[in-house]
Amino acid sequence: MLSISGVTKKFGDKAAVNNVSFQIDEPAFIGIIGRSGAGKSTLLRTINRLTDVTSGEIQFENSCISKLKRNDRRRWQSECAMIFQQFNLVPRMDVVSNVLHGTLNKRSTLTTLFNLYPTEDIHRAVEILDRLGIAEHAPKRAEALSGGQQQRVAIARALMQDPKIILADEPIASLDPMNAQIVMDALRRIHEEDGRLVIANLHTLDTARRYCDRVIGMRDGVIVFDGPPEELTTEAAREIYDAGDDFSEEATSTEIGVLDRTEMVAAVA
Amino acid sequence: MSNPNSQEPNPKRPPQTDTKIVQDSYMAMVQRKRLYGGIVLLIFVLMMVSGFMVADSRNAGGFWDGLKNVGDYPADVLSEAWEQRAELPGYLFKFLPALIETINIAAVSTLVGVVAGFLLAMHGTRGLAYFPWAIPFVRRTTDIMRAVPEIVIALLLIFVLGGGPVPAVIAIAIHTAGAIGKLFSEVAENVDLKPVEGLSSVGANWTQRVLLGVLPQVAPNFLSYSLLRFEINIRASAILGFVGAGGLGYELRNAMSWGPGLFDEAAAIFILLFATIIFFDQLSSRYRNQLAEGKSA
Ligand SMILES: Nc1ncnc2c1ncn2[C@@H]1O[C@H](COP(=O)(O)OP(=O)(O)OP(=O)(O)O)[C@@H](O)[C@H]1O
Ligand SMILES: [Mg+2]
Numbered sequence: 001m002l003s004i005s006g007v008t009k010k011f012g013d014k015a016a017v018n019n020v021s022f023q024i025d026e027p028a029f030i031g032i033i034g035r036s037g038a039g040k041s042t043l044l045r046t047i048n049r050l051t052d053v054t055s056g057e058i059q060f061e062n063s064c065i066s067k068l069k070r071n072d073r074r075r076w077q078s079e080c081a082m083i084f085q086q087f088n089l090v091p092r093m094d095v096v097s098n099v100l101h102g103t104l105n106k107r108s109t110l111t112t113l114f115n116l117y118p119t120e121d122i123h124r125a126v127e128i129l130d131r132l133g134i135a136e137h138a139p140k141r142a143e144a145l146s147g148g149q150q151q152r153v154a155i156a157r158a159l160m161q162d163p164k165i166i167l168a169d170e171p172i173a174s175l176d177p178m179n180a181q182i183v184m185d186a187l188r189r190i191h192e193e194d195g196r197l198v199i200a201n202l203h204t205l206d207t208a209r210r211y212c213d214r215v216i217g218m219r220d221g222v223i224v225f226d227g228p229p230e231e232l233t234t235e236a237a238r239e240i241y242d243a244g245d246d247f248s249e250e251a252t253s254t255e256i257g258v259l260d261r262t263e264m265v266a267a268v269a
Numbered sequence: 270m271s272n273p274n275s276q277e278p279n280p281k282r283p284p285q286t287d288t289k290i291v292q293d294s295y296m297a298m299v300q301r302k303r304l305y306g307g308i309v310l311l312i313f314v315l316m317m318v319s320g321f322m323v324a325d326s327r328n329a330g331g332f333w334d335g336l337k338n339v340g341d342y343p344a345d346v347l348s349e350a351w352e353q354r355a356e357l358p359g360y361l362f363k364f365l366p367a368l369i370e371t372i373n374i375a376a377v378s379t380l381v382g383v384v385a386g387f388l389l390a391m392h393g394t395r396g397l398a399y400f401p402w403a404i405p406f407v408r409r410t411t412d413i414m415r416a417v418p419e420i421v422i423a424l425l426l427i428f429v430l431g432g433g434p435v436p437a438v439i440a441i442a443i444h445t446a447g448a449i450g451k452l453f454s455e456v457a458e459n460v461d462l463k464p465v466e467g468l469s470s471v472g473a474n475w476t477q478r479v480l481l482g483v484l485p486q487v488a489p490n491f492l493s494y495s496l497l498r499f500e501i502n503i504r505a506s507a508i509l510g511f512v513g514a515g516g517l518g519y520e521l522r523n524a525m526s527w528g529p530g531l532f533d534e535a536a537a538i539f540i541l542l543f544a545t546i547i548f549f550d551q552l553s554s555r556y557r558n559q560l561a562e563g564k565s566a
Contacts, residue, residue, distance in 0.1 A: 048470055050466065050469055050470060073472075074472035074473070074474060075472060076472070077469070077470060077471060077472035078471055078472035081470070081471070082467075082470035082471075084463070084466070084467065084470075086463050087463075087467075088463040088464060088466050088467030088470070089464060089467060090464040090467070090468075090481055090482060090485060091461075091464065092485040092486065093481070093485060101467075101468060101471055101473070101481065102471055104468065104471055104472065104473040104474075104477050104481075105471060105472035105473065107477075109474065109476045109477060109480075112476070112477045112480055112481065113480060154467075157467075157471065161471055
């Protein structure tokens with residue numbers, strides 16, 4: 001359904017994403033891992049069209065989305081939801097309004113100006129919040145919520161878009177382990193119950209192993225691993241993270257209990 | 270710092286020469302700056318002195334002779350007004366329509382100028398502009414609009430369109446748009462772009478992104494700048510009356526140029542003008558304080 005062929009994105013001379021190709025045939029839960037600066041965020045942003053590709057093509061169900069312009073591009077964005085590490089909600093607006101922003105592409109500017117969302121949409125927004133277990137926070141300002149709750153509001157906004165794809169850029173990187181698990185469970189459930197394609201940038205190996213059907217490893221803008229999580233051995237991880245023999249897998253973990261088992265010194269080194 | 274090696278001299282990079290180069294080049298820069306500063310100060314002093322001398326020689330009768338008479342005019346006005354004080358309430362009432370016209374001119378021009386300035390600010394700020402390539406152009410336009418004084422535009426328009434409130438509104442609105450555009454874009458530069466990016470990612474259009482992502486963040490600031498501008502524009506509107514744009518300033522010029530006999534009217538107009546300016550000054554500063562407090566709460 002999604003096919004990336006030869007996508008390159010350059011910032012100046014430097015290629016953040018370098019000739020990346022892969023194909024996804026059916027809705028799945030896909031993880032992209034790699035160390036900081038590997039180009040994970042840039043790749044997701046080119047799929048959502050927040051960033052334009054320098055060369056290459058992105059196809060979704062027989063339409064070339066990397067060439068869409070203006071209204072067509074915005075319509076694609078409304079079908080391809082994005083979740084950010086920093087949530088990217090409007091902090092001064094209430095939770096339901098933030099969820100309703102998922103429908104903006106269908107709404108006129110005038111509707112936006114006077115906050116005239118249809119009642120069905122408002123009801124649906126609250127239902128989605130309920131599904132994610134945060135309905136009681138509906139009238140609060142987004143900034144009054146904890147990080148984990150804000151990220152679930154962002155997921156609700158994504159679901160409000162009724163998207164074909166959900167892209168999640170390090171959705172749990174600024175959350176504590178408890179909230180990280182709640183958010184990852186929610187994303188996995190959305191994939192399983194609604195059959196949506198989820199692509200998530202993750203920065204811990206154990207999360208990738210635990211939640212993903214397929215893992216793509218990136219290093220310096222290039223794909224260096226692509227396979228099921230079982231094939232993600234310590235050797236493969238060393239290759240992805242470009243680490244030496246002292247590489248400890250637990251060093252990339254945030255899960256409760258794991259760090260206790262390893263020496264902190266090893267983790268820092 | 271805990272690393273003991275850091276205290277030993279590093280054989281690869283002798284720190285002495287490095288530091289010396291940095292010190293020398295920095296000192297050279299400081300001296301250059303001081304020199305420029307001195308030159309600017311000198312030019313400034315020279316301009317002040319020469320300007321004063323020119324003004325003094327051009328002034329009919331000379332500045333120093335005029336200085337002695339400075340107190341005479343207000344004294345005439347005051348003494349005449351005092352003699353006619355019984356008429357004053359009637360005059361205050363008589364000039365009320367003119368006062369309303371002055372406030373009206375200020376209100377309309379503030380509204381138009383603030384909206385235009387807001388658009389200029391959005392289109393002139395990186396990360397928010399609809400056409401990023403046009404940012405330098407928008408900024409220069411804003412600068413020019415701000416640089417030209419209201420009275421110059423007003424005189425030009427009065428020459429073309431004739432007197433009346435319309436030239437005044439246009440003149441003040443143009444200057445307001447320039448000033449507000451600059452102030453707003455400084456605020457907008459510090460806007461958190463994350464919400465805007467979030468709205469982009471759902472396919473929101475430019476207007477929606479600005480209304481929902483930017484406006485809630487900047488509204489208190491923008492409102493307080495607009496109130497301040499309204500206060501300034503009441504003054505500007507009164508002054509433009511002098512050059513034929515109607516309102517209180519126009520009446521004041523008539524009263525004053527008629528000379529003795531209408532000084533009581535002039536006094537009434539002064540009272541109205543001061544009262545109005547003080548009233549709006551107090552009003553806007555109270556609201557601005559409230560907004561500032563509301564923001565931190
Ligand atoms: N807007 C930009 N302008 C210039 N360079 C950029 C920009 N965005 C990303 N880059 C560069 O592209 C490279 C890849 O960045 P990217 O954010 O995609 O990495 P990442 O894998 O998401 O890293 P992280 O885990 O830190 O988020 C980096 O070297 C970064 O400096
Ligand atoms: Mg990233």
